[in-house]
Amino acid sequence: MSARIQEPRSGGEPRRGETLIQQRNRKIILCAALDEFSAHGFHGASIANIARAAGLSKANLLYYFSRKEELYRALLTSLIDTWGVPLTSLDPDGDPREELLSYVRRKLQQTRTMPRESRLLANEILQGGPHLEGETLESLRRIVQSKTDLIRSWSAAGRIPHVDAPHLLISIWALTQNYADYDSQIRRLLGEEADISDTPQTFLETLYGSLLAS
Amino acid sequence: MSARIQEPRSGGEPRRGETLIQQRNRKIILCAALDEFSAHGFHGASIANIARAAGLSKANLLYYFSRKEELYRALLTSLIDTWGVPLTSLDPDGDPREELLSYVRRKLQQTRTMPRESRLLANEILQGGPHLEGETLESLRRIVQSKTDLIRSWSAAGRIPHVDAPHLLISIWALTQNYADYDSQIRRLLGEEADISDTPQTFLETLYGSLLAS
Amino acid sequence: MSARIQEPRSGGEPRRGETLIQQRNRKIILCAALDEFSAHGFHGASIANIARAAGLSKANLLYYFSRKEELYRALLTSLIDTWGVPLTSLDPDGDPREELLSYVRRKLQQTRTMPRESRLLANEILQGGPHLEGETLESLRRIVQSKTDLIRSWSAAGRIPHVDAPHLLISIWALTQNYADYDSQIRRLLGEEADISDTPQTFLETLYGSLLAS
Amino acid sequence: MSARIQEPRSGGEPRRGETLIQQRNRKIILCAALDEFSAHGFHGASIANIARAAGLSKANLLYYFSRKEELYRALLTSLIDTWGVPLTSLDPDGDPREELLSYVRRKLQQTRTMPRESRLLANEILQGGPHLEGETLESLRRIVQSKTDLIRSWSAAGRIPHVDAPHLLISIWALTQNYADYDSQIRRLLGEEADISDTPQTFLETLYGSLLAS
DNA sequence: CATGAATGAGAATTCATTCAT
DNA sequence: CATGAATGAATTCTCATTCAT
Numbered sequence: 014m015s016a017r018i019q020e021p022r023s024g025g026e027p028r029r030g031e032t033l034i035q036q037r038n039r040k041i042i043l044c045a046a047l048d049e050f051s052a053h054g055f056h057g058a059s060i061a062n063i064a065r066a067a068g069l070s071k072a073n074l075l076y077y078f079s080r081k082e083e084l085y086r087a088l089l090t091s092l093i094d095t096w097g098v099p100l101t102s103l104d105p106d107g108d109p110r111e112e113l114l115s116y117v118r119r120k121l122q123q124t125r126t127m128p129r130e131s132r133l134l135a136n137e138i139l140q141g142g143p144h145l146e147g148e149t150l151e152s153l154r155r156i157v158q159s160k161t162d163l164i165r166s167w168s169a170a171g172r173i174p175h176v177d178a179p180h181l182l183i184s185i186w187a188l189t190q191n192y193a194d195y196d197s198q199i200r201r202l203l204g205e206e207a208d209i210s211d212t213p214q215t216f217l218e219t220l221y222g223s224l225l226a227s
Numbered sequence: 228m229s230a231r232i233q234e235p236r237s238g239g240e241p242r243r244g245e246t247l248i249q250q251r252n253r254k255i256i257l258c259a260a261l262d263e264f265s266a267h268g269f270h271g272a273s274i275a276n277i278a279r280a281a282g283l284s285k286a287n288l289l290y291y292f293s294r295k296e297e298l299y300r301a302l303l304t305s306l307i308d309t310w311g312v313p314l315t316s317l318d319p320d321g322d323p324r325e326e327l328l329s330y331v332r333r334k335l336q337q338t339r340t341m342p343r344e345s346r347l348l349a350n351e352i353l354q355g356g357p358h359l360e361g362e363t364l365e366s367l368r369r370i371v372q373s374k375t376d377l378i379r380s381w382s383a384a385g386r387i388p389h390v391d392a393p394h395l396l397i398s399i400w401a402l403t404q405n406y407a408d409y410d411s412q413i414r415r416l417l418g419e420e421a422d423i424s425d426t427p428q429t430f431l432e433t434l435y436g437s438l439l440a441s
Numbered sequence: 442m443s444a445r446i447q448e449p450r451s452g453g454e455p456r457r458g459e460t461l462i463q464q465r466n467r468k469i470i471l472c473a474a475l476d477e478f479s480a481h482g483f484h485g486a487s488i489a490n491i492a493r494a495a496g497l498s499k500a501n502l503l504y505y506f507s508r509k510e511e512l513y514r515a516l517l518t519s520l521i522d523t524w525g526v527p528l529t530s531l532d533p534d535g536d537p538r539e540e541l542l543s544y545v546r547r548k549l550q551q552t553r554t555m556p557r558e559s560r561l562l563a564n565e566i567l568q569g570g571p572h573l574e575g576e577t578l579e580s581l582r583r584i585v586q587s588k589t590d591l592i593r594s595w596s597a598a599g600r601i602p603h604v605d606a607p608h609l610l611i612s613i614w615a616l617t618q619n620y621a622d623y624d625s626q627i628r629r630l631l632g633e634e635a636d637i638s639d640t641p642q643t644f645l646e647t648l649y650g651s652l653l654a655s
Numbered sequence: 656m657s658a659r660i661q662e663p664r665s666g667g668e669p670r671r672g673e674t675l676i677q678q679r680n681r682k683i684i685l686c687a688a689l690d691e692f693s694a695h696g697f698h699g700a701s702i703a704n705i706a707r708a709a710g711l712s713k714a715n716l717l718y719y720f721s722r723k724e725e726l727y728r729a730l731l732t733s734l735i736d737t738w739g740v741p742l743t744s745l746d747p748d749g750d751p752r753e754e755l756l757s758y759v760r761r762k763l764q765q766t767r768t769m770p771r772e773s774r775l776l777a778n779e780i781l782q783g784g785p786h787l788e789g790e791t792l793e794s795l796r797r798i799v800q801s802k803t804d805l806i807r808s809w810s811a812a813g814r815i816p817h818v819d820a821p822h823l824l825i826s827i828w829a830l831t832q833n834y835a836d837y838d839s840q841i842r843r844l845l846g847e848e849a850d851i852s853d854t855p856q857t858f859l860e861t862l863y864g865s866l867l868a869s
Numbered sequence: 870c871a872t873g874a875a876t877g878a879g880a881a882t883t884c885a886t887t888c889a890t
Numbered sequence: 891c892a893t894g895a896a897t898g899a900a901t902t903c904t905c906a907t908t909c910a911t
Binding site for chain 3: 694695696698699716760774777780781782783785787789792795796797799800802816818819821822823825828829830832833840841844845846849850851852853855857859861862865866868
Binding site for chain 1: 266267269270271281286289300346349352354356358361366371372375386390391393395397398400401404405412413415416417422423424427429430433434437440
């Protein structure tokens with residue numbers, strides 16, 4: 014898992030017929046774009062900044078992605094896939110409770126190691142997802158579908174208490190996402206001296222642990 | 228409570244020394260601004276749009292709020308207060324578990340009746356809160372502080388299971404926020420035909436119910 | 442002399458039919474305008490600033506001077522007269538050399554006690570005097586005319602060496618003006634540690650003293 | 656000397672790494688800017704005007720100088736150097752009196768052939784030099800320093816009468832500047848029919864001639 | 870592949886001025 | 891006398907995008 018999560022981070026697959034230089038540049042651009050878009054949102058981001066960060070001229074950048082939106086979309090597409098990865102390892106043959114708790118752990122870790130990616134997606138979603146096309150989501154949807162089915166079957170078999178599967182997943186996403194994005198802000202909300210004794214992980218385990226306790 | 232939440236919605240209290248016209252226009256402007264900012268974010272929003280929506284000339288709008296940022300800040304400030312309201316009704320003398328569950332309910336309702344406000348705050352927070360000044364947060368902080376103390380005392384008295392107070396609140400915020408913002412997107416993620424049997428409220432009650440069960 | 446130079450400084454004569462309040466406000470406005478216009482030039486000056494400095498509302502200021510230009514013109518007019526005053530005391534019956542040197546002294550002193558006024562006039566003149574109407578200058582012209590005649594008569598009588606009268610006056614104006622306006626800048630040009638041993642007055646007396654020496 | 660004064664007039668040296676087009680456009684822009692700024696001052700000048708005069712689009716102009724102030728500064732910088740040129744030819748080995756008088760002549764000529772440049776500098780200086788940075792002045796300062804030393808040495812050696820060196824230079828600047836800037840205005844002040852028999856040059860030679868006469 | 874040059878459409882402000890009260 | 895409210899025109903500057911080389 015960690016390999017796929019860490020490595021290609023932002024790139025999308027190399028396309029056929031591309032020079033090595035082209036592949037390299039695409040990657041560099043997407044990486045710079047991730048920085049910029051996640052920090053300032055779609056409108057706040059500027060192509061000039063991305064080009065500078067990537068060490069290319071604006072015109073050259075636009076040779077690779079001919080419009081701002083195209084670049085943004087490419088970025089989203091490459092992220093959406095990665096985003097779904099932790100879910101795939103949910104094992105039908107494992108212990109249900111253990112499997113789900115370990116999914117929570119994996120998801121939390123992913124969010125924390127990829128805060129920019131998380132922020133970007135959250136931001137896009139906040140705007141109502143105007144740049145996410147249906148097809149982009151299709152494969153993700155399939156995974157989700159199969160896993161909600163799995164959870165439902167566990168539930169039906171009485172191996173975990175009854176719980177609405179989609180809501181369970183959604184809540185996990187929201188809570189883990191939260192720890193990537195809201196972190197610094199939460200400190201400000203609560204004040205620097207707020208005494209938070211538990212780690213996010215401990216808390217989440219307690220929360221989902223008691224939900225899934227028989 | 229609901230009165231304060233519904234009514235002034237976006238405006239802040241009328242200030243001393245303000246003409247009637249001023250009060251009216253300030254309200255209209257803030258309302259239009261809420262629409263625009265929550266839909267497009269700070270950078271994506273345009274003063275021209277807000278002015279048009281408010282039925283004023285750009286110059287006239289700037290007569291009331293002399294810069295885009297001032298308008299945005301005024302909006303945030305007026306929202307932050309409202310945002311903290313549901314927390315205030317957490318009653319030290321009530322039944323702990325019942326009190327907390329009903330806070331969840333109130334918070335969820337607030338989020339759903341004020342999706343624009345929620346989106347705006349979330350957006351701001353995602354960017355790292357560059358427009359939120361310390362003082363804006365102070366009163367909110369005080370409420371939060373007193374309520375985390377209350378929860379801790381309940382926990383210490385064994386009236387609810389041990390749970391980290393700040394984390395509990397944070398999780399409630401994240402989850403309820405989620406139902407305002409991510410709703411449509413979640414539908415898209417899961418597919419239109421996804422069968423979600425429970426309502427958000429049912430799910431949240433189950434989740435926090437089991438966490439707080441003795 | 443000093444009375445007329447010091448006192449009305451910027452005001453113009455009170456007009457018939459004006460309330461006391463009106464007279465007072467006119468004066469205050471002109472005074473504030475002098476500050477602003479002399480500091481930033483015609484274009485750089487803003488009516489809002491002047492109004493604020495005068496403690497009036499913009500609209501009220503425009504009640505007195507209905508356009509920016511009118512205010513500026515009124516200011517210039519009131520200054521031009523004052524500006525010519527030192528020349529009037531040039532005494533046909535005194536010692537020519539002594540009279541001229543003492544005119545230099547008076548002019549220098551005026552410039553230094555009224556730097557804002559000097560700067561304003563110089564600025565206007567630099568732009569080619571687009572706001573100075575012929576009539577404004579008429580009375581000044583008459584004085585100058587009579588005094589150049591006087592100087593010429595002294596020169597013709599051999600009481601001072603031959604020197605072109607208009608040029609003499611012009612040079613005095615330019616040099617004294619210079620000491621009001623260019624002062625700080627000259628320090629910067631020469632460096633803070635420049636050792637200037639003479640005062641402007643000493644230098645000017647030496648310069649004109651040797652020119653007028655028999 | 657005159658070559659350097661006439662030729663690059665407004666531009667500064669072409670920088671390394673500049674395209675031919677860039678060099679050309681920079682020159683054209685600076686030239687148009689000189690017209691506009693010298694005529695209306697910094698605030699009165701408009702980028703749109705300059706662009707029109709240069710035959711470029713506003714946006715294209717801003718491609719070369721990304722802000723109004725940058726353009727203005729570039730202009731000033733290129734002028735300041737030129738401005739100091741006549742002083743450099745002051746020859747330690749020549750006849751002191753003759754050298755100084757010929758400096759006056761050179762300076763006067765420069766001022767008259769470059770009235771826009773003179774007006775611009777004078778204007779800037781009148782505002783207190785808010786756009787002149789210390790470094791811009793450094794080289795100029797060095798020249799001035801070496802020349803005041805020279806004059807002082809002449810004075811100490813008794814080859815010219817005692818005169819305060821900085822004051823001497825300052826007076827020359829003020830008087831010559833005056834003939835560029837105040838010319839038309841002086842005509843108006845004195846009236847069209849004023850009989851000015853001497854030329855500026857004659858007058859200045861008389862003035863400084865008598866000051867420097869042994 | 871890459872880039873310098875150019876641009877049009879808009880962005881936020883500023884500001885003198887007008888109008889009704 | 892005085893002012894709050896309103897505005898239109900202009901101004902500086904930004905930015906994604908295009909074009910020619």
